[in-house]
Amino acid sequence: MDITDLATRIQNGERRALARAITLVESGRADHRAQAVELLEQLAKTQRQALRIGLSGTPGVGKSTFIEAFGMMLTGQGLRVAVLAVDPSSARSGGSILGDKTRMERLSRDPNAFIRPSPSQSALGGVARRTRESIALCEAAGFDVVLIETVGVGQSETMVAEMSDLFILLLAPAGGDELQGVKRGIMEMADIILVNKADGDLKATATRTCADYAGALRLLRKRPYDPPEFPKAMTVSAVEEHGLAEAWAEMRALSDWRREQGHFDARRAEQARHWFEEEVRQGLLARLHQDPQTRAQMRALGEGVARGEVSIGAATRDILVALGAA
Ligand code: GDP
Numbered sequence: 404m405d406i407t408d409l410a411t412r413i414q415n416g417e418r419r420a421l422a423r424a425i426t427l428v429e430s431g432r433a434d435h436r437a438q439a440v441e442l443l444e445q446l447a448k449t450q451r452q453a454l455r456i457g458l459s460g461t462p463g464v465g466k467s468t469f470i471e472a473f474g475m476m477l478t479g480q481g482l483r484v485a486v487l488a489v490d491p492s493s494a495r496s497g498g499s500i501l502g503d504k505t506r507m508e509r510l511s512r513d514p515n516a517f518i519r520p521s522p523s524q525s526a527l528g529g530v531a532r533r534t535r536e537s538i539a540l541c542e543a544a545g546f547d548v549v550l551i552e553t554v555g556v557g558q559s560e561t562m563v564a565e566m567s568d569l570f571i572l573l574l575a576p577a578g579g580d581e582l583q584g585v586k587r588g589i590m591e592m593a594d595i596i597l598v599n600k601a602d603g604d605l606k607a608t609a610t611r612t613c614a615d616y617a618g619a620l621r622l623l624r625k626r627p628y629d630p631p632e633f634p635k636a637m638t639v640s641a642v643e644e645h646g647l648a649e650a651w652a653e654m655r656a657l658s659d660w661r662r663e664q665g666h667f668d669a670r671r672a673e674q675a676r677h678w679f680e681e682e683v684r685q686g687l688l689a690r691l692h693q694d695p696q697t698r699a700q701m702r703a704l705g706e707g708v709a710r711g712e713v714s715i716g717a718a719t720r721d722i723l724v725a726l727g728a729a
Pocket of ligand 1: 460461462464465466467468484599601602603639640641642643657
């Protein structure tokens with residue numbers, strides 16, 4: 404594979420080249436990994452930046468309906484929109500979010516949109532790398548907005564928030580007791596909560612739910628680096644396409660503010676550092692598992708530790724020495 408050629412075609416916005424590159428970063432093969440690293444290295448020079456928006460919500464809350472309507476609104480404004488999905492549960496369930504082609508039918512036909520379903524992968528570390536690198540590829544391809552969709556599984560939400568500029572939580576209208584069902588940690592990550600399905604019979608409930616969440620958000624720790632009205636809660640209707648422009652205006656207002664204050668770049672820098680360290684950790688772990696000799700030594704030392712013949716400290720030191728990491 405000619406990596407330089409692939410890089411050029413990605414920068415020219417060729418969707419097939421982008422799709423192929425994402426397949427490359429998803430691959431577990433060592434030669435593919437080397438090519439992926441080279442490709443990302445070449446593309447890093449483009450310095451293109453998209454607004455990375457993480458979007459989370461439990462199944463059925465209306466994520467795909469929202470993304471389709473929201474995405475169509477953005478492409479209607481001349482923006483190019485990429486949608487990536489993170490679904491660590493897909494390996495277990497056999498299916499995957501965005502996997503079925505009937506989702507986001509209109510958006511998937513839009514030449515200014517690119518939709519990539521979640522691959523079946525189990526390890527969150529692998530999902531993280533794939534998503535992070537896919538974001539970088541979409542940015543190099545000149546997309547203005549990258550939406551990263553995830554289902555409501557705690558760990559994946561944290562991961563997505565850590566690679567997004569903005570984190571949006573999509574919720575359904577609900578009784579007051581369900582408010583507690585949203586984990587505090589997830590609420591704390593949200594920049595904007597969107598209560599979807601604010602239409603028809605559900606409108607009044609949605610308005611009440613929104614007020615409940617607005618109250619809950621006010622009780623959370625303030626973020627000294629954001630305007631005081633954030634994080635905020637709003638109602639939307641993905642089906643009736645209400646509130647989408649308002650939600651987009653708030654997302655822009657918040658990201659513009661952070662840019663002006665220098666927090667946007669600072670956050671990205673911090674995220675880059677975090678993911679670098681995470682990659683090194685994953686790389687070391689992979690090495691530990693791949694090398695049969697070290698694995699055998701680990702097993703033997705584990706038994707020695709269990710029998711009380713070797714101390715944990717000494718056994719650990721021996722393994723790190725064997726890995727060349729100490
Ligand atoms: P996802 O699983 O989060 O992707 O949710 P979907 O987008 O597939 O939507 C789940 C169900 O909720 C579908 O039957 C949608 O038609 C419905 N739905 C989504 N958005 C809205 C909305 O704004 N209003 C109403 N009334 N229903 C909606």
